[in-house]
Amino acid sequence: MRPFHGRDVPAVAAACADEVTQRWLPLPRPYDEEMAARWCSGIAENLRVTGDGIQLAVVDRNSDRLVGGIGLKRTSIRSSERT
Numbered sequence: 001m002r003p004f005h006g007r008d009v010p011a012v013a014a015a016c017a018d019e020v021t022q023r024w025l026p027l028p029r030p031y032d033e034e035m036a037a038r039w040c041s042g043i044a045e046n047l048r049v050t051g052d053g054i055q056l057a058v059v060d061r062n063s064d065r066l067v068g069g070i071g072l073k074r075t076s077i078r079s080s081e082r083t
Contacts (some may be wrong), residue, residue, distance in 0.1 A: 004057045016035070053071055
């Protein structure tokens with residue numbers, strides 16, 4: 001797993017435009033490469049920075065080809081010290 005990169009845009013666009021994927025996920029219709037570029041180059045990273053989520057690309061270890069994605073929501077962890 002790794003962060004999404006610009007080189008993932010075509011694969012993200014294809015996956016998110018897939019009819020079965022769209023059946024189960026609340027994605028824009030149609031989903032195009034411009035939307036995928038915004039996801040890969042900004043939105044996914046912004047979610048991590050703000051603590052709203054961690055989105056990672058699942059890739060083939062040998063080729064680095066995108067094979068999926070995984071995400072966690074509301075990942076902002078606050079620590080408190082007890083005295």
